[in-house]
Amino acid sequence: MSTSDAVRTPGADAPLTLTEPPPRTLGLRDALGLWGNLGISLLLPVAAVFVVLPGRPLGVTVAAIVVGAVIGSVLLGLVAAAGARERVPGMVLLRGLLGRRTSWLPTAFNLVQCIGWATFEIVIIAEAASRVLDAPRWPFVLAAGVLATAMALRPLGVVRVLARYAVWAALIAVGYLYVQVLAEPLPPLSEGGATSFWTAADIVIALPVSWLPLAADYTRHVRSGRAAFTGTAVGYGLATVVMFVLGVLALAAYGSAGLDVIDALLMVPLGAVAVLVLVSVELDEAFANVYSTAVSAQNVVARLDRRVLAVLVGTLATLLALTFDIAAYEPFLFLIGAVFVPLAGVLIVAYWLTPSGSWNTSDTAPARPVFLLPWAAGFIAYQLTLPTFFPGPGSGWTAWWSARQADLGIDPGNGWSASLIGLTVAVALTLPVVLAGRRNARVAR
Structure with a gap:
């Protein structure tokens, strides 16, 4: 099948x-619906306890949610747009930045995070379903893993x-929960x-x-x-704000914490029905991570069948979900930021300053x-601003970075944005490399 055939085939x-060309069958509505649906996740209200600023007005926490959502979704949209322009998956897109073999390094990180997120999603689905139906968790783990x-x-x-x-069923359920919580x-x-x-x-x-490596x-x-950027940034950004704020409001209204946010939502009249709708919709996040793990692996071996890979990944994530500890959730979020925020800065600067048609994938x-250095x-x-934490034996990692903070006179309670500092450093060091490359290219011509 030629590339043009792939574009014309609706189904x-x-x-x-x-090695096969990707069909280009999705428009703005599809992109908005997909990313809006991916953003409507029970993980976000569950994580809301980590964004609450205790003792501060509720509006300050909401403002932090909006600022974080705008920054993150714009970065996501820029990478999504690059994928639409180049017609390649996320890890293949990184070949233009790092080269084919060097791109295997972020591919390895992405495989780990995708499997981790797939596991998280299956855990959340099973935990919520077991609470709603007052049943053991493990059958829901198996069901979610098989369906995803x-x-x-x-x-x-x-x-x-x-x-x-x-997405419409999810919006109705979320809207109903908002009405009840705000009452x-x-x-x-x-x-x-x-x-x-x-x-x-x-x-x-x-x-x-x-989601940056997956977009x-x-x-x-x-x-x-343009459709990819708008659909991704607007869809995911709005959903992020809506779901985090819902979690914060539930915490304020019912005084719950952590996973108990789910219990708080179940206290709403007919809340069990709304939560079951969201549990069903949650399958899309698990599916997306299973699929993207398979596609990422193809960056290393292009001829591997994604269906075989998806079955292997889904099986692994399901087995992990049967024994998963949700207490590791917050450190995992910070680690993701530490690895992928700087990489996003390097990729975005290098890609959008490279002349059209020159990105080699x-x-x-x-x-x-050379681009490994700014990353x-x-x-x-990021680590010097806010060292990531690993429970148990991994605590030595945190102690080492904390000692480096002390060596440099950095206050551990500085309250700075590690994401923005890591992003700024990566962008500042990438700019001269890209501009020098463009200058050398002009001289060579």
């Missing part, structure tokens, strides 16, 4: 291998269903996980940023870069290890 689905894996076998068909039907008194919040406005914003930034897996099928894309510098800046 075409994603190619089975990386089945959805990953025909991804574009699922995207069309999500965009046209599922309750909203006393000041005295407990929460954020130590400053910017640490709260960092948690919110981490959610759209976690092009879907927007390569969108017909234009082929199998022969030459290595460009690494941004990661280091």
Whole structure:
């Protein structure tokens, strides 16, 4: 099938291998529906406890959510637009930045995070369903894992269903929960996980940023870069604000914390029905992570069948979900930000300053290890601002970075935005490299 045939076939689905052309059958409505649906996730209200600024007016927490959502969704939209323009998945897009073999490094990170997120989603689905129906959790883990894996076998068909039907059911359920929660008194919040406005914003930034390496897996099928940017940034950004704020309001109204946000929503009249709708919709996040793990692996071996990979990934995520500890959730969010926020800055600057048609994503894309330096510098800046934490044996990692903070006289409670500092450092170091490359190219001509 030629590329033009792939564009014209309305019912075409994603190619089975990386060697086949992707059909370009999705428009702005599909992109808005997909990313809006992906943003309507029970993970966000559950994570709301980490963004609450205790003892501060509720409006300050909401402002931090909005700021974090705007920053994260704009970054996500820029990467999504690049994927639509180049018609390649996310990890293949990075070949133009780092070269084919060097792109295997972020691919490895992405495989780990995709499996982690798929596991998180299955856990949240099973936990919520077991609470609503007062039943053991493990059957829901198995059911969610099987359904998410089945959805990953025909991804574009699922995207069309999500965009046209599922998103509306989710919006009705969320709207109903808002009406009920806002009918309750909203006393000041005295407990929460954020130590400053910017640490709260960092948690919110981490959610759209976690999708950065995956965005092009879907927007390569969108017909234009403008539609991809608008659909992704607006769809996911608005949904992020709506779901985080819902979680904060539930905490204020019912005095819950952590996963108990789900219990708070169940206290709403007919809340069980609304939560069950959201549990059903939650499957799209698990499906997306299973599918993107498979597509990411194809960056290393292009001829692997994504269906076989999806079954293997779905099985692994389901097994992990049976024993998963949700207490590791917050550190995982910060780690995602530390790795992918600086990489996003490097990619966005390099891509959008590179002349159109010059981004090389082929199998022969030459290595460009120079771009590893700003990425690494941004990661280091993030750690020095806010060291990521790992429970148990991993605490030595945190202690080492805390010692480096002390060496440099950085206050551990500085309250700065680690995401913005890491992003700024990465962008500042990428700019001269890109501009020098453009200057050398002009001289060579």
